[in-house]
Amino acid sequence: MTDTLNIDCDLVIIGAGMAGMAASLFAGNRNIETVQVGITSEIIFASGLLDLMGVHPVEHGTVWKDPWEGIENLCRDIPDHPYAKIPPTIIHDALEELIAFLNASGLAYVRHERQNALVLTPVGTIKPSYFIPRTMWNGIQALETKDPCLIVDIEGLKGFSARQVVSSFKSLWPGMDHATISFPGSANQGEVYLEPLARSLVIPQARKALADVLRPHLKDARFLGMPAVFGIQDAHKILSDIEKLVGVPIFEIPTMPPSIPGLRLKETFESNLPEKGIRRFFQKRVMGVQMERKGFVVQLGDTSPETLIKTKGIVLASGRFLGKGLTADRKQIRESIFDLPVHQPDKRSEWHCYEFLDPAGHPVNRAGLVTDDRFRPLDRSGNAAHDRLFAAGSILAHQDWMRQKCGSGLAIATAYAAVNAFLDYNAS
Amino acid sequence: MQTVKTQVLIIGGGITGAGIARDLALRGVNCVIVEKHDINAGASGANHGLLHSGARYIFSDTHSAEECRDEGRILKKMAPDCIEDTGGLFVAVAGDDESYITEFPHLCAKSHIPVKELDVKEAREMEPALSSKTIAAFQVQDASIGPFKLSMENIHQARSLGCDLLRHSQVEGFQIENQRITATKLRNLLTHESFMVEAEQVVNAGGAWAKEIAALAGCQIDLLYSKGSLLVTHNRLTERVINRLRPSSNADILVPGGTVSILGTTSIRIENLDAIFPTTKEIDAIVGEGAAMIPELEMVRYIRAYAGVRPLVGTVSEEGGRHISRSFTLINHETEDLENFTTITGGKLTTYRLMAEKTADLVCARLGVTKPCVTRTEPLPTTPATRWTQPGIAPKLWMQHNDPDDLLLCECEMVPKSVVNSLALSIHEQNGKPDLVALGLRSRIGKGTCQGTFCAQRIAAYLYDIDEMTGKEGLENIRAFVSERWRGERPLLWDTSLIQAELKEALYCGLFGVELND
8 A cells, every 4th residue: 555645735726727827926935835737738728828818709709909899898798707796907917927927937928008918820820819928029010010020831731721811911011921941950750740849949059050041032021920939938039030140120920829929828837836836737637526524635646646735725727628627428517626616508408509619608607616706616506615725717617718809817807816815714 | 514425324422322433333324323422422431341141131121131142142243342251140148039039040041041050158258249148149151341432433333434423513404305205404613514314215323313413314213211320339248239139229230341340220201301310319328229139239449430321212100111112213214205314212232232233234225235234244343442441451561661761640540641542633633622521432531439539630731632622622621620530539429439429529629719810
């Protein structure tokens, strides 16, 4: 028999996506003794763009220029939406606290004042988002001025075609041109993957080699756009270096997952949260949680419980189906850890619309946990399931982050609200 | 307006139209197939891919049973590349009607359909997936057949003999003078241009749509529509075709094909052809019933559901229409005072060759062509471009040629760039542009676990790189492709498949916003 590790703490955060990471940061900043558990694979599906609020009502596809105005309208029309439980000033504080952390950790983010930025995507759409990686910001400005711009793709990289970008935006932006490069060090390798390319740019010679390959294609271009590849750590510095060598502003374009900006987020959180005193048990499964009057015992392990964590409170940020916070069989949707009641359509035939792109969005995507005003999920009798059990992020009901383009904002704001609510209840 | 001239106009690019084109071409007759959508867009592309031994029909329809028996044998010899000769089993489970079990071998013998009774233990050793509640098992000569490859090969040979296929071309009406169709008016649904076809003979091989087509010529056909839904499993569950030994009902047949198995079907009478999709209720019924034979079906991952419509000739009142003859009907329309119009409908995949033969016989007699049908003895040639629909073929060939630059664009089904090039070429030969939906139809692209999540954009990007796409076509193609995949995913979204669907939506809607207007 193996020894079981016993740990005591104040708060356990279940989940390692954006909501879980944000909750850990906020808990760390408030000196709460915190343990974070979860599987960190989901966040690498993140694009790196931090959406606050883009579209409402989704049925009409109304895109909001000012996300705050969008939130105001959303909360009026959908009073059950998680945003409606948080005053805008608090949402704002939550975002600023998180962005300050990312910026201090070397992962710079930029935004317009009260205005969504418009980002080019490789499929030929323009995506509204709020906080933009600094490495993508020149693209926002280039799209505004429509100056001559060169889009460059990489030989052997799938899913990103500079021709596709240029051809898709040709009528909107005639001064766009395309080129293909063989990434230095990866010539004749067949398929290339972004992560090793991005990591290779740590070395200054590699940056110079890349700049040398890019420069001859420039001609009269005033901007240069490439798939997001400019380093994992210190991306802004790497990009600035290459910009100096090439001679024009460069911007990154979001790519399909797993994406480099997603990886940057993951690594930034993973390497900087421990300094905040967060203990982490990643890649271990939560096998069960015992609910006690004054707190919880969380069991971690693979087949048998290896770690028992005694805690006063829990923030459940375990995500939806992809994050495995929710599971579905042929009959119903369940919450995976506590078996909390899940608000959901009556039967499976109502989960999804007949058309994938139905503008109304699929009803199943608004399924999730219903909470009180302090983000405590309700039990079957309609009361808080536990004084100090809180839920945050995409597991919450009455939102459709994919269609409303509010995923990161929702994750960060609800994590903030949940952590602050824990503090209040813990004090009382 | 452009006018196309030919001897025979064939309406419908399913297996029947394809078979007729080849039969006529081999007799030296020139023909043009027009198809509203694409090859096998109707029931020809939405069935089990089962080459019947005939045993399925011995209780209800010995005529069909014997037709299947003979045609199955011919096709195994003439089109071996389209067929996986898996053999088949009929199995009964506890609770099934024992009188059927007793009668089955006798009825097979009476129709000269080879059958061998198996010891239940032996059957379960041959097919470990069979239920422990199996009470009887018989071996028959069923096989698995690739409907798409079969249609493509027929069309390919017809084309090599001078015939043509016009896709995305819908019949809008007929010009009739002196009891003859003198011209057929069509519209290209992609370019919206109208054109005419002048043919000496017009064959309506529209399958379930035959009634609507005939009506345009002022002819009435009594056609009933029976919808059948099927499910594709992620892995192949059995070596052989497995039939339930009982009166035809839901989810009676599990047919292996390459690396997957296909389970079905239902039989639901529908009134019109507007909304042919599998419902969650049907899917649950199929899974539940199928699991009685193969318990694993309750647990396995399904990757796709689809539905086809059987055109049944005649008027009967029974709910699903299962007991109406599954044989085919050839209508010469002479009683309706049309001398050069023929409708062929009903029937099934196994008997397509015979249907083509009978139709071509009538057409040739009217044209004064005396050359007899040769498809009973003339093997169907095989071409490389038609093989990509078979699950498991692309990976095998990709491994063999081992070229690092030949990137896999669809990773689930291992479809590389070179296959996309080959498919693009064959689509150009069929008067088309290689869009994502057309590529998907002709290959395994998007048919694996990710159901288009990654390959849709990857292939769109590649098509720009090889100058096959321009402007916003990539975005339009992605929308069309993910929407087309969705119809087959929607009723199956629970467990892992729901996770995959969420990832797909996170990417295409969450990140790219393809659902929004440009």
